[in-house]
Amino acid sequence: MSRSSVARPLTPRPLASRVTAALVAAVALTSCGFVNTDDERSAGAVTAYVNTEQNTGLAPLVEAYRQATGAGVDVSSANTDELNQQIRVQLTSGTAADVIRVSPGYSSPVAAGVLGAEGQIADLSDAEWAGQLSPDTRALAGVGGRVMALPVARNAIVMAYNRDVFANAGLTPPTTWSQLLTACRTLRDAGVTPIAAPFQGGIYLQYWVYALAATLVYAPQPDIDAQMAAGATSFSTDARWNEVFARFAELNESGCFSDGMLGLPPDQGQQSVATGGSAMLLTVSGGLPALHGYHEAGAQAFDVFALPATDDTTQTHVPVAPDFLAVNAAAKDPAAARAFLDFLARPENVAAYANAMGVLPGLAVDVEIDSTVLTPVLPYVEEGRTTAYANYLWPNGDVQQTLLQSGQEWLHGAIDTATLLGRMDADYAKGTP
Known part of the structure; x- marks a missing residue:
């Protein structure tokens, strides 16, 4: 299998790359574990448990989702090492969030391939965005050809x-x-x-x-x-x-x-x-x-x-890596959890996340990259000089x-x-x- 992880060539516009005020606020909120701005967890809201980097990028999109749909998403976060340990325990005990961050391939006990094989995360192969995964990303997004996770970005x-x-x-x-x-x-x-x-x-x-x-x-x-x-x-x-x-x-x-x-x-x-x-x-x-x-x-x-x-x-x-979100197979409202991922997969939201975080788009969609953060390494991507x-x-x-x-x-x-x-x-x- 080829290790190349090449996306559609990206041509960033020459704009200064700065973290927006919304993202700065999100970083501050990370310390208390939630990006949702409500004083209390929203009744019936989708819950998500992600790493601290994803938390930063998701904050403005969670608010945009609330404004667009009226639905809430309560996001908690931890560093990747702590999150990986806790998600495995939470899945076993039935206390895991509806949407969880998972690792690519078989790279950890909470990776898409491992959890997919165990039936711990939902099969998302019928999602419209599942056809927009590059072949290399798709190989890491699940098991047996099934797509079990959405790549919100590639790092x-x-x-x-x-x-x-x-x-x-x-x-x-x-x-x-x-x-x-x-x-x-x-x-x-x-x-x-x-x-x-x-x-x-x-x-x-x-x-x-x-x-x-x-x-x-x-x-x-x-x-x-x-x-x-x-x-x-x-x-x-x-x-x-x-x-x-x-x-x-x-x-x-x-x-x-x-x-x-x-x-x-x-x-x-x-x-x-x-x-x-x-x-x-x-x-x-x-x-x-x-x-x-x-x-x-x-x-x-x-x-x-x-x-x-x-x-x-x-x-x-x-080295380039997809950053995944998956739906807990035991989610309280699987349809709502999937609807949130579908929202994140919209081209404008793929672009917003990539620009805010200075990362590569997770999906092979036609997006415009404003951030210049990764400009020095984009030639490697465009020339195919990348590996997973x-x-x-x-x-x-x-x-x-x-x-x-x-x-x-x-x-x-x-x-x-x-x-x-x-x-x-x-x-x-x-x-x-």
């Missing part, structure tokens, strides 16, 4: 950087691996942490693996998943997978990352880049509005570039969890690369649940 993993910090250090965005290492040394010499590394919990740690693997593993061998599934290769025996961790280790050993990185939470990592204590942060594009919110100049204070992994600029690929996140077609979520947990041990020096990859191989061998 790219990008390196965000503080423009003033780079300018003060006389730097331009590196386009090769050697340039990245040189930039790290220059920034360290200037008393700045080169790369904020908020690796507490492992969520941001995995972004490095997927971004390096996009160029080093999947670009030269796009059929690697089929090879691994057939037993022809493995994490341990594949030279390119070993190179991913060698590059990652090289950055660590070169002093590129934050001191105390394993105890640094995501919000502190973002704040460090915003205040100039750190220069860069590898993040998903859906998290950029939160980063922008920490600086009075908003998006104007930052820019992004694609993470290089070699010294050949033509080899660089960008590496974990999406791993056969179970245990592989990813081992990467998150044992990856921290590896960075701490408690285990070596062979041990880490061996543990991932053991989980991969368990197959699909």
Whole structure:
């Protein structure tokens, strides 16, 4: 199966990218867990449980839905790690929201393929928008050819950087691996942490693996998943997978990352880049509005570039991921839950979400992109130099969890690369649940 995740070519208009007042208000409301502005949860309203990034993008659309239909949507949110743990418990106990955020493919215990196979989420194959999924997104949206989730957007993993910090250090965005290492040394010499590394919990740690693997593993061998599934290769025996961790280790050993990185939470990592204590942060594009919110100049204070992994600029690929919402199979009002997803799938709302969040449209519909947040990486999308996140077609979520947990041990020096990859191989061998 091709790993390319290419959408219809996008041509952004040259407008400044800023988070709107509505979205700034939504970020503030995130701290209390709801984007619904009513003092009490609306009687009979659809309930939704999403991650904090989706919460920001959905806020104005929830209000637009209420104005258009008179129906309420009560949205609660949590960071992705906490949300994934809670959704599984809630589904088992019958307390899950009507609409839930699910991961792509088989990438976690709450992924579309896993929950679809278990019958925990509703089959949405007959929705009008189901025909507007690109083939690569459709492959990750369910199980057995059925569409079980709506992609509200597609996130790219990008390196965000503080423009003033780079300018003060006389730097331009590196386009090769050697340039990245040189930039790290220059920034360290200037008393700045080169790369904020908020690796507490492992969520941001995995972004490095997927971004390096996009160029080093999947670009030269796009059929690697089929090879691994057939037993022809493995994490341990594949030279390119070993190179991913060698590059990652090289950055660590070169002093590129934050001191105390394993105890640094995501919000502190973002704040460090915003205040100039750190220069860069590898993040998903859906998290950029939160980063922008920490600086009075908003998006104007930052820019992004694609993470290089070699010294050949033509080899660089960008990881791209669909961000899904699904309907709980035990939803109190399945029709109302589906109606909300249908509303989100309207072209004007697909565009509104993408522009507000600085992400790629989730559906292959004709939308106009105003945001310039991702302009530096759009050429990679247009040229087909993208791959899905590496974990999406791993056969179970245990592989990813081992990467998150044992990856921290590896960075701490408690285990070596062979041990880490061996543990991932053991989980991969368990197959699909």
